[in-house]
Amino acid sequence: MATGHTDPGRRARIIAATLDLIAEEGVPGVSHRKIAARADVPLGSMTYHFGGIDDLLREAFRHFTDHIVALFDTYLAPPADRDQARAAVADLVHTLSEGSRRDLVLTQELYTLAARRPAYRELTHAWMARSRAHLEKHFDPATARQLDALIEGLTLHRALAREPHDRALTLEAVTRITTTGGRP
Amino acid sequence: MATGHTDPGRRARIIAATLDLIAEEGVPGVSHRKIAARADVPLGSMTYHFGGIDDLLREAFRHFTDHIVALFDTYLAPPADRDQARAAVADLVHTLSEGSRRDLVLTQELYTLAARRPAYRELTHAWMARSRAHLEKHFDPATARQLDALIEGLTLHRALAREPHDRALTLEAVTRITTTGGRP
DNA sequence: CCCGCGAGTGTACGGTCGTACGCTTCCTGG
DNA sequence: CCAGGAAGCGTACGACCGTACACTCGCGGG
Numbered sequence: 001m002a003t004g005h006t007d008p009g010r011r012a013r014i015i016a017a018t019l020d021l022i023a024e025e026g027v028p029g030v031s032h033r034k035i036a037a038r039a040d041v042p043l044g045s046m047t048y049h050f051g052g053i054d055d056l057l058r059e060a061f062r063h064f065t066d067h068i069v070a071l072f073d074t075y076l077a078p079p080a081d082r083d084q085a086r087a088a089v090a091d092l093v094h095t096l097s098e099g100s101r102r103d104l105v106l107t108q109e110l111y112t113l114a115a116r117r118p119a120y121r122e123l124t125h126a127w128m129a130r131s132r133a134h135l136e137k138h139f140d141p142a143t144a145r146q147l148d149a150l151i152e153g154l155t156l157h158r159a160l161a162r163e164p165h166d167r168a169l170t171l172e173a174v175t176r177i178t179t180t181g182g183r184p
Numbered sequence: 185m186a187t188g189h190t191d192p193g194r195r196a197r198i199i200a201a202t203l204d205l206i207a208e209e210g211v212p213g214v215s216h217r218k219i220a221a222r223a224d225v226p227l228g229s230m231t232y233h234f235g236g237i238d239d240l241l242r243e244a245f246r247h248f249t250d251h252i253v254a255l256f257d258t259y260l261a262p263p264a265d266r267d268q269a270r271a272a273v274a275d276l277v278h279t280l281s282e283g284s285r286r287d288l289v290l291t292q293e294l295y296t297l298a299a300r301r302p303a304y305r306e307l308t309h310a311w312m313a314r315s316r317a318h319l320e321k322h323f324d325p326a327t328a329r330q331l332d333a334l335i336e337g338l339t340l341h342r343a344l345a346r347e348p349h350d351r352a353l354t355l356e357a358v359t360r361i362t363t364t365g366g367r368p
Numbered sequence: 369c370c371c372g373c374g375a376g377t378g379t380a381c382g383g384t385c386g387t388a389c390g391c392t393t394c395c396t397g398g
Numbered sequence: 399c400c401a402g403g404a405a406g407c408g409t410a411c412g413a414c415c416g417t418a419c420a421c422t423c424g425c426g427g428g
Contacts, residue, residue, distance in 0.1 A: 108296040111340070150334050
């Protein structure tokens with residue numbers, strides 16, 4: 001694991017290449033050889049740096065969730081009141097769903113693995129916990145939970161829909177779910 | 185395609201076996217050989233009944249969406265008023281997320297394919313259109329769209345969460361998003 | 369200066385894959 | 399009763415896979 005006497009960013013390049021490949025061809029398309037070619041490292045490095053292909057996938061997705069969680073932090077940390085928080089959530093949804101298809105595809109691949117393998121669920125749990133923590137700064141826990149689920153659904157539907165809904169509808173949904181019965 | 189002179193449910197058995205296999209091992213785990221063994225048909229039947237592995241996957245997922253859409257119909261067709269519709273949605277979410285992991289896993293696999301390949305998006309479009317049509321019997325189009333996304337997010341989060349939320353929270357979220365600002 | 373050792377690599381092996389294709393088998397029309 | 403052809407199957411081929419492991423190479427200590 002520690003860099004020996006020669007070693008630039010081999011490990012990092014391998015992980016980046018892995019994510020690129022998954023984004024393009026999906027988990028079924030990954031192989032040591034394709035990744036090695038793309039990262040421009042010898043095939044032998046694969047088993048040297050990673051215990052096996054599963055190990056590699058886990059590391060790659062850990063890296064990916066770090067990236068996504070950072071994105072959540074960027075959007076959800078700054079808001080100072082409820083309305084700013086609502087707007088930030090709407091922005092986040094639209095960034096996630098209309099930015100590069102890459103993040104969407106990788107997210108789905110991760111969820112697919114998480115649905116079947118507990119080891120990957122750790123990653124999604126950490127992610128959900130982090131986003132809920134942000135939301136709970138502005139909303140009560142139950143509301144944060146509902147909102148978190150809504151973000152997920154809106155992002156996915158927007159990304160897959162033939163005619164994606166506009167930001168106004170996103171904001172309306174967010175506002176509705178964060179408006180508690182009591183008072184404004 | 186037409187059944188020749190001998191042919192019980194070969195095609196159907198192959199499709200069922202394919203879905204079982206995907207549910208257990210994921211799309212990366214499917215192969216003509218494994219499916220053939222599981223469906224108890226000779227290997228040669230694979231290429232005879234289906235043009236290739238992609239063709240087979242598409243057929244299998246078409247079959248699966250038929251099943252899921254039927255489930256949506258079962259829950260969303262009967263309700264006669266808004267409140268019954270809300271309760272039906274809550275039931276649907278909980279059925280989808282706590283019933284067999286199978287449907288969840290298959291849904292994720294389909295979304296993953298749909299995120300990358302337009303051919304599979306046809307299936308998700310049809311599904312979304314159908315569920316929205318049901319919801320629009322009770323709610324205006326914009327609300328139906330938001331609710332549809334909420335269903336998606338609640339189902340996924342409930343299925344992946346370490347401690348799934350209870351039905352009351354689901355119902356609260358549904359109620360909030362279907363309560364338009366105007367009047368009750 | 370030389371030796372040893374560990375980081376990093378090339379290669380080869382055993383296995384699985386998708387699919388083409390020639391063969392069997394059995395219905396049908398005469 | 400026979401010929402023909404279509405439905406369906408077994409097998410084999412070429413490609414690709416993951417991984418083990420013997421090897422190289424270059425630095426650091428003596």
